[in-house]
Every structure is written in C-alpha cells, then in structure tokens.
Amino acid sequence: MEALLxxxxxxxxxxxxxxxxAPGRAKRLLLSQLFQPFNLQAGGEVGCDGRAGELSCRxxxxxxxxGLIHPASPGCYHYLPPTVRAMEKLIRVMDxxxxxxxxxxxxxxxxxxxxxxxxxxxxxxxxxxxxxxxDRHGKEYCLGxxxxxxxxxxxxxxxxLSYKQLPLRLYQITRKFRDEPKPRFGLLRSREFxxxxxxxxxxxxxxALQTYKLVCDAYCSLFDRxxxxxxxxxxxxxNIGGTMSHEFQLPADVGEDRxxxxxxxxxxxxxxxxxxEQTSCPTCxxxxxxxxxxxxxHTFYLGTKYSSISNAVFCSPENKPQLAEMGCYxxxxxxxxxxxxxxxxxxxxxxxxxxxxxxxxxxxxxxxGSKEEEEGAALLDRLYNxxxxxxxxxxxxxxxxxxxxxxxxxxxxxxxxxxxxxxIVAGKRVCEDPSVFEVWxxxxxxxxxxxxxxNEYFREKDxxxxxxxxxxxxxxxxxxxxxxxxxxIEHDPARQQCVLLRALCHMELKNFSEAIVWCEEGLRIxxxxxxxxxxxxxxxxxxxRNIKLVHEPxxxxxxxxxxxxxxxxDGFHSDNATGAKVHLDADGNLNWPVLFLYPEHEQTDFxxxxxxxxxxIDHLMVMFAELPPWDLERKYxxxxxxxxxxxxxxxxxxxxxxxxxxxxxxxxxxxxxxxGTPTVLAFVKGSPFSKKYFSGKKVHRL
Numbered sequence: 001m002e003a004l005l006x007x008x009x010x011x012x013x014x015x016x017x018x019x020x021x022a023p024g025r026a027k028r029l030l031l032s033q034l035f036q037p038f039n040l041q042a043g044g045e046v047g048c049d050g051r052a053g054e055l056s057c058r059x060x061x062x063x064x065x066x067g068l069i070h071p072a073s074p075g076c077y078h079y080l081p082p083t084v085r086a087m088e089k090l091i092r093v094m095d096x097x098x099x100x101x102x103x104x105x106x107x108x109x110x111x112x113x114x115x116x117x118x119x120x121x122x123x124x125x126x127x128x129x130x131x132x133x134x135d136r137h138g139k140e141y142c143l144g145x146x147x148x149x150x151x152x153x154x155x156x157x158x159x160x161l162s163y164k165q166l167p168l169r170l171y172q173i174t175r176k177f178r179d180e181p182k183p184r185f186g187l188l189r190s191r192e193f194x195x196x197x198x199x200x201x202x203x204x205x206x207x208a209l210q211t212y213k214l215v216c217d218a219y220c221s222l223f224d225r226x227x228x229x230x231x232x233x234x235x236x237x238x239n240i241g242g243t244m245s246h247e248f249q250l251p252a253d254v255g256e257d258r259x260x261x262x263x264x265x266x267x268x269x270x271x272x273x274x275x276x277e278q279t280s281c282p283t284c285x286x287x288x289x290x291x292x293x294x295x296x297x298h299t300f301y302l303g304t305k306y307s308s309i310s311n312a313v314f315c316s317p318e319n320k321p322q323l324a325e326m327g328c329y330x331x332x333x334x335x336x337x338x339x340x341x342x343x344x345x346x347x348x349x350x351x352x353x354x355x356x357x358x359x360x361x362x363x364x365x366x367x368x369g370s371k372e373e374e375e376g377a378a379l380l381d382r383l384y385n386x387x388x389x390x391x392x393x394x395x396x397x398x399x400x401x402x403x404x405x406x407x408x409x410x411x412x413x414x415x416x417x418x419x420x421x422x423x424i425v426a427g428k429r430v431c432e433d434p435s436v437f438e439v440w441x442x443x444x445x446x447x448x449x450x451x452x453x454x455n456e457y458f459r460e461k462d463x464x465x466x467x468x469x470x471x472x473x474x475x476x477x478x479x480x481x482x483x484x485x486x487x488x489i490e491h492d493p494a495r496q497q498c499v500l501l502r503a504l505c506h507m508e509l510k511n512f513s514e515a516i517v518w519c520e521e522g523l524r525i526x527x528x529x530x531x532x533x534x535x536x537x538x539x540x541x542x543x544x545r546n547i548k549l550v551h552e553p554x555x556x557x558x559x560x561x562x563x564x565x566x567x568x569x570d571g572f573h574s575d576n577a578t579g580a581k582v583h584l585d586a587d588g589n590l591n592w593p594v595l596f597l598y599p600e601h602e603q604t605d606f607x608x609x610x611x612x613x614x615x616x617i618d619h620l621m622v623m624f625a626e627l628p629p630w631d632l633e634r635k636y637x638x639x640x641x642x643x644x645x646x647x648x649x650x651x652x653x654x655x656x657x658x659x660x661x662x663x664x665x666x667x668x669x670x671x672x673x674x675x676g677t678p679t680v681l682a683f684v685k686g687s688p689f690s691k692k693y694f695s696g697k698k699v700h701r702l
Contacts, residue, residue: 038067059342060186075183075191082358116149142179171198187338194333208325250294282532350419362420617658
C-alpha cells in the first residue's frame, strides 16, 4: 500500500505563503452554517409526509434524518445542499462516461406536445402515468417522463442529415415526471426526479447494435467507478418499445423487481421476461438464484419504431433517404443517489460511493474549554490551510464541525452517521511534538458490515456469496492514522478473521489456488495461525503449484540487479524505478518491483512490492482512485486501460488481461524480465495515440 501511495503522498506540514496572494486563510465551510437540518437522535424519525411515522426503507429514513431531503408533497422532495453536491458529482461522472462514447449534451423542454404522443400511440398507452395539462388555448401537453418523441422530432426537422454525421448520440440530464399512484421509498419511487436519457441514431441495425454495446459498457464502467454491486439483466421493453432491452439493477431486499441470476454469471433476467417457470441457467444448467433489485438504468434498442413515425431520415451514400436506427438509454440520477445509500449504508449510518460523497473530509477541533482548545484549534487551522494549498479541490470538499460545545465523541458519532469518508480529529495528542491528528476512515465500519454478511452466507453454506461479501469487506477494511501527513496501515484483527473465512470459502469451492493466496495473506499478518498453516498445507497437496522461487542473489548478482537497465520503447525512456529488488517473503512467495509505463504522456508508476498472486486490476484501482495530474482529459480510468508487454526479440506486443495475476504474465513463454523489473505498458482503449503506436505492430492476446 505504501508503494502505491508514493505518487500521492502529501508533504510534511510547513509554513507556506498562500498562493496567488490570497489574504490569510482558506474559506471554510462551517457545519453550523450549512443548511442541513439533520435530526440524528434516536427516535427523531419523521415520516415521508413530514409527520412522525414508520418509514418504508433504509435510504428514505437516513436521508430524512441527515437533512439530505425534505418532503414537499407526496412523491416530491426538496434536495438540500449536500444532496445537490452529491448529485452534481454524479452528473460529472455521467458526463465523462457519455462524452467518452461520443455523447453530445442537449436540453429539451419538459413540456411535450400531445400531438407527438398521439402519433406514437403512447398518449393512450401510458394511461394515468402521464402528467397531462392544457394551456389557455386548450392545447394539450404532458410533462415528459421520457423524450423519445421529442428528440426524434428534433432530428427529423433536419432533413439534410448525412450518413457522414452518424452515429448521432444526444443526451440530457433533466427533471422528469411520472404520476405514480403510490409514491414510496423516498427518491426510489417519486413523482418528480432527475434522469440521464440518451438517444442514438445510426445508419444500420449493425451500427445501432454496436452503439448499444458501447453505451452498455459505459454504464458498466460508471457503476464500477461508483463501486456499486450491479447486475445487468435482460428486460421487457414495456411502454417504450423496441426489440431488445436490458436493466441495470442493484440487488436489494427493498427492490421492486424480481430477478433470477446464474451463480456463475452466464445468465441474468427480470422474471417478467421469462416464459413459464424457468429454474435453471440456459447456458450451464445451474440452478438460478432469485433475488430482488432496484432498477437504476435501462437500455433499449428501438430500431425504426420512432424514426418511422416522425420520418427521421438521413441521406445514404447513394443519396437516398433512409430511416435512422435508434436506441435510448436511461440512468436514474436521483434514484442512484438513494439506491447507493440503500445498499451501502448500515441501519444508522450513511455510506456513499467515494466519488459522489457530498464532502470528503470533516475536521473536528478540540472541545471548548479543553486544555488543547487554543493550540489544537490553531494547529488544525494550519493543517486546513496547508491542505487548501496542496490539494485545493479537497479543501473545497471539507467541512469543519465547529460545534465545539459538544464533545469530540458526540461530533465523531454524528460524522459517522452523516457518512464523511474521512474525519480528522484534533484530539488529546494534537499538542505533542510532532502533532498527531487522528484520522477515522469510515470504511472500517462498512468492512465489518460486509464481514457480518459474509458470515451469514458462510453459515448457510452459500460459499460463492460469502466470497463476494468477504472480498468487499477486505477492500473497505483499511484503518489509518495521520501523523504529520504520513500514512500507516494498522493491524486489524477483524481483517485477519475475514482472510481466514475467505480462504475457507475457496477451499469449499475447490478454488485451491485462491485458497493458497488468502492463506498467505493471513500468514503475513500472523505467521503462527495454526488453521491457516494447516489449510495451506492441505491446499498445496490438492493442487500442484507452479512457482519459481528466487533466493537471495550472490554479491555479483546483487551488483547486477541493483541497477535498472534503461528501457527504450519508441523513444520513450524511463529511469525512475531504482533501488527495489525482487525478494522472497517468509511464505516463499515472490514480490517484484513492477514498472508501469504510460507512453502517451511519458509518465511512469513504480510499485516496489507487487505480490506475484496479485491481479493487475487491483493495483490499477488503487493507482487511479484519483486521476493523476497529467491526465488532463480524464481518460485514464481502470476500465478504460489496456495493458501490454513487449517481446523485443521478435518486435511483437502481447495484450494481457487486467484480471491476470503477475505470476500468470511472468510465466508466459515470451515474457522476459530485464534488470529484475517486470515492465507493463498502459494505453487508453481506442485512443488515437494507441492506434498510431500499434500501427504496423503484431499484437497477440494472452
């Protein structure tokens, strides 16, 4: 972890002048001044109608208690400042994904003419779900729940559209309206909501299906970036129509959709699409798992259903008018906010996806009247100013809990309930030399929640789900302490237990290689853990391992490996990775220094100890949790990267999967480690630079 954080480590606190001549201190957001009327006390619940009452779901209760929303009328809510911040962050992520697939942002009227809806047949088909109204002249309109009719009419109005201008991918993020008979579950089922809707126009069915896949992949990327456990399922086309449809669902007990899933991932569907009582996977025959889900995205291949009605045509290469092939793609913006809280939070504490949390940091100064009050407040003030200079975007993403009449413990409890990812406390050790600021990583509690969930699955012998739960817990389960801006990972007994249980699950699933990996992880924490030692020996007997072990080099070998040979790839040189060597750990596993090269920007990343059983994707997720400063176009996302190594002898390239472990790559017959340092090249998928770089090169895939 320390090696992965090297690039992002902050400097030790020092006195600095404010940049750009800014006078004095950075502007602070004080919790006492934030319009967030929360009521976090036990029994302080308010009902969905604003009166005391029993609430329908976790996210609704938490959002009302935390002052994130306030009921206006049935199915309509005021979004208060923290929610607006989270929504704006989510919209930025959506914009990035939509524009990455060629989306152009538009904004269409909420009022839609009844004539368009009559022409498509949906005025009557939608029934009472449409909000209908008349103007003073008796002309009928509806408040748009979707905009297929409107966007098709817009494109049809431009009759000189050429095939050269297609594909056309238009999207908007606006308010939508649906006259729900019984609005419920807060923002999960409301009458007024925000939605991202994209409409695409292509020259042929084949091209439209390529667009369909592209946008579905962008949705997968979006949910991966948010860290949400989604599933893509085949779905009915419903009132929108078309010939193919998929939903993106977050599994949750409160979900209104019933889903069936193949445990091996071969098949997933909304039950409304099934013919009869289908109980087994059509691909592998495994028994289907039933669950419930919250729909957060929906995609449709429409064909010419709408373009034929509005005569949305383009000029073909033969200069003949041809109907455009369409698709439409929705994402529920406000529903994703609520669904995220629903699936990530505990009963009492909000947890957000880190990308969209309203505020990343909460600062807690000493209690009024304490012996640390004056000096501690000054040191925290200095820390805040240094943060504002070093990472100005984080300074603007911070809240200072200035309710110093309350104890630190009370404010820390409130911060936990409100879901700040990190809380920095000026406590009893703040006046030491050097100063020690306590940092609370709220993911630790989320890790415990996943572990408990995994325990339940383990007791039920549902080992596949247990592995997933334990994996999520391990991702979240790092605790940290900040001392003069230095990060340290502390030993956590709960993590050891989670590792042990995951190893047991893999043994039950006969995934012996994975069981060995997690035994080794646990033995690094406690080399004398008897159960892990025995399990490791058993797994070794059940599966023959193929690992090359490298012992300490001789003096001559050490002198050779101390220097890192210059790497030259099409004129791109790097000599950043120095001083690290491959070493054998106590469990007989190799840990390698690995160099990542980014030829497009002539940049590098260097990992000093890459465990041979680690996957590349796991490191990429940490390395690019924050985009690097040189990635001005925000293209370097884990899901957007392709990895390669070069066979210099044959002048050929090999593409590897991010899911590969380092060992799998090193064992490839054409991989040669030079100067003791494996090297990997990273490119953005389909980028102009990538295409130019590989032009004329022979590329193999592992």
